Amino acid sequence: MNWQHLIWFAAVAVVCWLSGAVLAFGSSKRWPATVVSLCGSGVFFAFIIGMWISLERPPMRTMGETRLWYTFFLSLAGVAVYARWRYKWILSFSTLMSIVFICINLFKPEIHNKSLMPALQSVWFVPHVIVYMFAYAMMGAVTLFALYLWLRRPSRRPSDEEMGMCDNLIRIGWAFLSLGMIMGALWAKEAWGDFWSWDPKETWAAATWLSYLLYLHLRPRLRNDHHTAFALIIFSFLLLQMCWYGINYLPSAQGASVHVY
């Protein structure tokens, strides 16, 4: 298995995800869209496992590899939300986002090296990355949802149920952000002797974590002010982007981070 095979696995997965998105609107039952979308995720996961075997290490080292996991978890998050709350549009959104990330990986893979440096050979490596990617996917899904609610007809206010879904997704995403951050801290202590060293990546991870936490603390007082809630969701997601890949372009972080990928 190599990166040349991505296009074939991705094509099958995208067909499944698109079919699931269509079925979500066309079928009165929940399971057809769920099963078809899960098949797409399964096909994509098969590619990840194949890469894992051929690389002889977890495919989590490079930016392109983390995008694989993001795509996979985004599709799973979409299916989970659909299956749990039956929001038909979520599958279309998650499919669109997944396609965007697949295209980025096809046109700008950012991959290659098979080596895994000793610091990455830790029991925390796989759960840390997977949990973070799942959190990013959840936050991506809720950001899209918030944008949809915010930009649709101004006269239509978001319902309590819709806002409740934003809250729940952020609560789940924040829980996973916390898990990823704590796993990273425990790993850092074993590898470098510090739980936290204010590396640029860590600083932006803290800013992201605090910003979503601010949302969770503000929401009880923002029941009628959905504009502030949506603005904070989008602002927090921008911080997340800075944490994920933005620091690679940030002058203040150049050469200062051990999180190089």
Added chain:
Amino acid sequence: MRCLLLFVVGIVLQCVVGDFDNGFLCYPWGLILAVNYLYLLILLHSQRSKWRWVNSLSDHYASVSALGSMVIMTIIFGLTRQDASTEGLVGLLGFSRMTSSWPFNLLLFYFTTTVGLAVVDDLHHWRQRGLAAMMSHVAVFVVLTCGMFGSADKMRVTVNAHLERPTVEGVDATGVSHTLPFAITLKEFVMEEYPPKLYLLDTKMESSSEDFLSVDNAKAEGNIDGWHLAVERSLDMAGRMPDSEEWIEMVHTGATPAVYLKATNSATGESYSGWVSCGSHIFEPSYLRLGERYAIAMPRRDAKRYLSRVDVEQMSGERKRFDIEVNHPARIGAWRIYQVGYDTARGRWSSVSVLECVKDGWYSAIHIALWLMLSAGVVMFVTAGGRSFAKGGKSASAPKKCDSQQKKTTL
């Protein structure tokens, strides 16, 4: 308003006093102050009905303003290069040394205090609280408190351990030498490396190909940028005589991998053969020239893992042997010994191992708090979906009572 005031006070202190020096928190003062701080928090909580300002420290606005101020400070932190510069406005305000700056430390202390009061309140009304929120509050408070009051107790020194030479000295980041409470003797340094890789160099553009051929077997072959490379002979440990181009098998200090390969241009058919090696501290590297412009080169091999077998002798005379490698430190009381490096010029033949000794007396408390936080994350994930902040939701329907009751909806 309170956060803004703290920020302004911090800026003034930064300009007048200079950086925040945590030296006064050295053991036992850090511990004594931490215990008093905890006592003060409990006292404040018990007296909050009498003093309005105390009550305002634990209300919803305090937690939101503290969180908001920390978001802003961490963003400034992230946008500012942490190079300890004292020049310019950023240096003057201490933002280039954020962890030592007064504004950051004052706001962090305020944030910790609001979390601490929330913890006391949670414990006081624990039956009415969400489990995940309580666990998160406790964990965050313990981590921040230990981080603040234990910051001066942490010691980190670098030790260059030479083969069979006991070392009791370590050097900290400022270059000051410290005597360790134990002696470290390097008995053996072992390194595993990834297979050698061959890259195509463009000598005109001074660039290297992104693709490479990994020589993981004796007959490896592949294509790089229009050149077909076929390895005909591969030596894991090789050397060569000073006046010879040929590499021969050699089990000797400085032995290095070498491959004999044939490179054929897929378009023109031109072909070149020769030895390629990354060389070592003893042997010069070899390149295979492909005409005027290109060459095949082998960079130094990437380390797969490296391990230092050391003897550690304590003051009591007790001697223990440890295998230290990255992610697997040795533990001696409050000290941990980490593998951080080696003599990269010698690679696998290094006779020096760079170790870092870290003393952290607050390790256990932080470790337990982090596991509590980990558990809180799991609990939060499992229980998510049951509550909503929106109107009609379970928590939204609760009547507005005191601030402490409303806080149960926050996480």
